[in-house]
Amino acid sequence: EAGVAQSPRYKIIEKRQSVAFWCNPISGHATLYWYQQILGQGPKLLIQFQNNGVVDDSQLPKDRFSAERLKGVDSTLKIQPAKLEDSAVYLCASSPPAGLAINEQFFGPGTRLTVL
Amino acid sequence: QKEVEQNSGPLSVPEGAIASLNCTYSDRVSQSFFWYRQYSGKSPELIMSIYSNGDKEDGRFTAQLNKASQYVSLLIRDSQPSDSATYLCAVKETSGSRLTFGEGTQLTVNP
Numbered sequence: 001e002a003g004v005a006q007s008p009r010y011k012i013i014e015k016r017q018s019v020a021f022w023c024n025p026i027s028g029h030a031t032l033y034w035y036q037q038i039l040g041q042g043p044k045l046l047i048q049f050q051n052n053g054v055v056d057d058s059q060l061p062k063d064r065f066s067a068e069r070l071k072g073v074d075s076t077l078k079i080q081p082a083k084l085e086d087s088a089v090y091l092c093a094s095s096p097p098a099g100l101a102i103n104e105q106f107f108g109p110g111t112r113l114t115v116l
Numbered sequence: 117q118k119e120v121e122q123n124s125g126p127l128s129v130p131e132g133a134i135a136s137l138n139c140t141y142s143d144r145v146s147q148s149f150f151w152y153r154q155y156s157g158k159s160p161e162l163i164m165s166i167y168s169n170g171d172k173e174d175g176r177f178t179a180q181l182n183k184a185s186q187y188v189s190l191l192i193r194d195s196q197p198s199d200s201a202t203y204l205c206a207v208k209e210t211s212g213s214r215l216t217f218g219e220g221t222q223l224t225v226n227p
Protein backbone atom coordinates (compact mmCIF):
# COMPACT_ATOMS: atom_id res chain seq x y z
CA GLU A 1 0.00 0.00 0.00
CA ALA A 2 1.46 3.35 -1.01
CA GLY A 3 1.90 5.86 1.77
CA VAL A 4 1.08 9.55 1.95
CA ALA A 5 2.93 11.41 -0.79
CA GLN A 6 4.14 14.99 -0.47
CA SER A 7 6.03 17.35 -2.70
CA PRO A 8 8.33 19.11 -2.80
CA ARG A 9 10.51 17.64 -0.05
CA TYR A 10 12.46 20.86 0.41
CA LYS A 11 11.79 24.47 -0.44
CA ILE A 12 13.79 27.63 0.16
CA ILE A 13 12.16 30.99 -0.47
CA GLU A 14 12.61 34.58 0.55
CA LYS A 15 10.18 36.33 2.86
CA ARG A 16 7.11 37.78 1.18
CA GLN A 17 7.27 35.15 -1.57
CA SER A 18 4.56 32.55 -2.10
CA VAL A 19 4.86 28.80 -1.83
CA ALA A 20 2.57 25.80 -2.32
CA PHE A 21 2.79 22.26 -1.04
CA TRP A 22 1.00 19.21 -2.42
CA CYS A 23 -0.25 16.10 -0.66
CA ASN A 24 -1.79 12.87 -1.93
CA PRO A 25 -3.23 10.77 0.91
CA ILE A 26 -3.44 6.99 1.15
CA SER A 27 -6.11 5.66 -1.19
CA GLY A 28 -9.50 5.45 0.52
CA HIS A 29 -8.59 7.75 3.41
CA ALA A 30 -11.34 10.30 3.77
CA THR A 31 -9.64 12.51 6.33
CA LEU A 32 -6.61 14.64 5.48
CA TYR A 33 -4.60 16.81 7.83
CA TRP A 34 -1.96 19.50 7.40
CA TYR A 35 0.42 20.04 10.31
CA GLN A 36 3.19 22.55 10.91
CA GLN A 37 6.17 21.29 12.91
CA ILE A 38 8.65 23.92 14.01
CA LEU A 39 12.08 22.61 15.01
CA GLY A 40 12.03 21.25 18.55
CA GLN A 41 8.23 21.26 18.81
CA GLY A 42 5.45 18.78 18.23
CA PRO A 43 3.28 19.00 15.12
CA LYS A 44 0.49 21.59 15.26
CA LEU A 45 -2.68 21.01 13.26
CA LEU A 46 -3.32 23.69 10.67
CA ILE A 47 -6.37 22.25 8.91
CA GLN A 48 -8.38 19.04 8.78
CA PHE A 49 -10.51 17.94 5.81
CA GLN A 50 -13.20 15.30 5.76
CA ASN A 51 -13.53 14.42 2.07
CA ASN A 52 -13.54 17.89 0.48
CA GLY A 53 -15.04 19.74 3.46
CA VAL A 54 -13.15 21.58 6.20
CA VAL A 55 -13.63 20.08 9.67
CA ASP A 56 -11.18 22.21 11.65
CA ASP A 57 -9.18 25.23 10.52
CA SER A 58 -9.16 27.07 13.85
CA GLN A 59 -5.36 27.18 14.00
CA LEU A 60 -4.79 28.15 10.37
CA PRO A 61 -3.44 31.73 9.98
CA LYS A 62 -6.01 32.60 7.38
CA ASP A 63 -4.47 35.95 6.49
CA ARG A 64 -1.62 34.15 4.78
CA PHE A 65 -2.36 30.41 4.69
CA SER A 66 -4.94 28.68 2.53
CA ALA A 67 -5.69 25.07 1.72
CA GLU A 68 -8.01 23.20 -0.57
CA ARG A 69 -9.03 19.65 -1.32
CA LEU A 70 -11.28 20.14 -4.28
CA LYS A 71 -12.05 16.57 -5.31
CA GLY A 72 -11.73 15.00 -1.89
CA VAL A 73 -8.43 13.33 -2.72
CA ASP A 74 -5.22 15.34 -2.99
CA SER A 75 -4.72 18.69 -1.30
CA THR A 76 -2.69 21.87 -1.65
CA LEU A 77 -1.49 24.15 1.15
CA LYS A 78 -0.40 27.65 0.18
CA ILE A 79 1.42 30.40 2.05
CA GLN A 80 1.21 33.91 0.66
CA PRO A 81 3.20 35.92 1.65
CA ALA A 82 5.68 33.89 3.67
CA LYS A 83 7.27 35.16 6.87
CA LEU A 84 10.49 34.10 8.56
CA GLU A 85 8.49 32.34 11.30
CA ASP A 86 6.90 30.04 8.71
CA SER A 87 10.14 28.10 8.47
CA ALA A 88 9.11 24.61 9.52
CA VAL A 89 8.32 21.14 8.26
CA TYR A 90 4.83 20.86 6.82
CA LEU A 91 3.41 17.42 7.37
CA CYS A 92 0.42 15.94 5.64
CA ALA A 93 -1.39 13.01 7.24
CA SER A 94 -4.44 10.93 6.40
CA SER A 95 -6.64 8.53 8.32
CA PRO A 96 -9.14 5.86 7.31
CA PRO A 97 -12.90 6.34 7.61
CA ALA A 98 -14.22 6.49 11.17
CA GLY A 99 -14.95 3.09 12.66
CA LEU A 100 -12.22 1.27 10.81
CA ALA A 101 -9.37 0.06 12.97
CA ILE A 102 -7.97 2.68 15.32
CA ASN A 103 -7.82 6.42 14.87
CA GLU A 104 -4.37 6.20 13.36
CA GLN A 105 -3.03 9.06 11.32
CA PHE A 106 -0.44 8.13 8.72
CA PHE A 107 2.09 10.85 8.04
CA GLY A 108 3.82 11.74 4.81
CA PRO A 109 7.56 12.53 4.63
CA GLY A 110 6.94 16.27 5.01
CA THR A 111 8.13 19.38 3.21
CA ARG A 112 10.91 21.32 4.88
CA LEU A 113 10.40 25.03 4.24
CA THR A 114 13.12 27.58 4.86
CA VAL A 115 12.18 31.26 4.62
CA LEU A 116 15.15 33.61 4.29
CA GLN B 117 -0.57 25.86 30.88
CA LYS B 118 0.25 23.77 27.84
CA GLU B 119 -2.46 21.33 26.77
CA VAL B 120 -0.05 18.39 26.55
CA GLU B 121 3.20 18.38 28.51
CA GLN B 122 5.99 15.85 28.31
CA ASN B 123 8.92 15.32 30.64
CA SER B 124 11.80 17.48 29.60
CA GLY B 125 14.63 15.76 27.85
CA PRO B 126 16.87 14.70 26.58
CA LEU B 127 16.65 11.30 28.25
CA SER B 128 19.62 8.97 28.08
CA VAL B 129 19.53 5.32 29.11
CA PRO B 130 21.97 2.42 28.65
CA GLU B 131 21.14 -0.40 26.29
CA GLY B 132 18.94 -2.99 27.96
CA ALA B 133 17.48 -0.58 30.51
CA ILE B 134 13.87 0.58 30.84
CA ALA B 135 13.10 3.99 29.39
CA SER B 136 10.19 5.83 30.97
CA LEU B 137 8.46 8.65 29.11
CA ASN B 138 5.75 10.71 30.76
CA CYS B 139 2.96 12.94 29.55
CA THR B 140 0.26 14.98 31.27
CA TYR B 141 -2.73 16.63 29.64
CA SER B 142 -4.98 19.44 30.75
CA ASP B 143 -8.35 18.60 29.18
CA ARG B 144 -10.33 16.15 31.33
CA VAL B 145 -12.62 15.18 28.43
CA SER B 146 -9.73 13.73 26.42
CA GLN B 147 -10.57 10.22 25.27
CA SER B 148 -7.76 8.88 23.09
CA PHE B 149 -4.05 8.87 23.72
CA PHE B 150 -1.22 8.09 21.34
CA TRP B 151 2.54 7.73 21.38
CA TYR B 152 4.39 8.53 18.17
CA ARG B 153 8.06 7.92 17.48
CA GLN B 154 9.93 10.38 15.27
CA TYR B 155 13.43 9.68 14.05
CA SER B 156 15.54 12.71 13.21
CA GLY B 157 14.51 14.14 9.86
CA LYS B 158 11.62 11.71 9.51
CA SER B 159 7.87 11.91 10.01
CA PRO B 160 6.05 10.64 13.12
CA GLU B 161 4.93 7.02 13.23
CA LEU B 162 2.36 5.60 15.62
CA ILE B 163 3.70 3.04 18.07
CA MET B 164 0.97 2.84 20.73
CA SER B 165 -2.59 3.94 21.30
CA ILE B 166 -4.57 3.64 24.55
CA TYR B 167 -8.15 4.50 25.37
CA SER B 168 -8.90 2.94 28.78
CA ASN B 169 -7.33 3.28 32.20
CA GLY B 170 -4.61 0.76 32.92
CA ASP B 171 -1.78 -0.77 30.99
CA LYS B 172 -1.52 -1.82 27.36
CA GLU B 173 1.42 -3.89 26.26
CA ASP B 174 2.79 -4.41 22.76
CA GLY B 175 6.11 -6.19 22.61
CA ARG B 176 8.71 -4.13 24.45
CA PHE B 177 6.34 -1.17 24.74
CA THR B 178 3.82 -0.57 27.54
CA ALA B 179 1.47 2.39 27.61
CA GLN B 180 -0.10 3.35 30.93
CA LEU B 181 -3.13 5.63 31.30
CA ASN B 182 -4.57 7.22 34.42
CA LYS B 183 -7.44 9.50 33.48
CA ALA B 184 -8.06 10.63 37.07
CA SER B 185 -4.52 11.97 37.22
CA GLN B 186 -4.58 13.05 33.56
CA TYR B 187 -1.39 11.13 32.99
CA VAL B 188 -0.16 8.80 30.29
CA SER B 189 3.24 7.14 30.08
CA LEU B 190 5.26 4.93 27.79
CA LEU B 191 7.71 2.34 29.04
CA ILE B 192 10.26 0.81 26.71
CA ARG B 193 11.78 -2.38 28.08
CA ASP B 194 15.14 -3.73 26.99
CA SER B 195 15.94 -0.43 25.25
CA GLN B 196 17.92 -0.71 22.03
CA PRO B 197 20.04 1.91 20.24
CA SER B 198 17.43 1.77 17.46
CA ASP B 199 14.91 3.18 19.96
CA SER B 200 16.84 6.47 19.96
CA ALA B 201 14.34 9.00 18.68
CA THR B 202 11.95 11.71 19.80
CA TYR B 203 8.75 10.37 21.34
CA LEU B 204 5.63 12.46 20.92
CA CYS B 205 2.59 12.17 23.16
CA ALA B 206 -0.70 13.07 21.44
CA VAL B 207 -4.18 13.49 22.86
CA LYS B 208 -7.56 13.54 21.16
CA GLU B 209 -10.72 14.87 22.81
CA THR B 210 -13.27 12.88 20.87
CA SER B 211 -13.41 10.84 17.70
CA GLY B 212 -12.79 13.14 14.78
CA SER B 213 -11.44 16.00 16.83
CA ARG B 214 -7.96 17.39 16.53
CA LEU B 215 -4.87 15.57 17.74
CA THR B 216 -2.85 17.75 20.11
CA PHE B 217 0.83 16.89 20.39
CA GLY B 218 3.30 17.53 23.17
CA GLU B 219 6.71 18.91 22.33
CA GLY B 220 8.33 15.50 22.49
CA THR B 221 11.03 13.86 24.58
CA GLN B 222 14.31 12.99 22.91
CA LEU B 223 15.53 9.55 23.94
CA THR B 224 19.07 8.29 23.43
CA VAL B 225 19.93 4.66 24.12
CA ASN B 226 23.66 4.20 24.60
CA PRO B 227 25.28 0.93 23.49
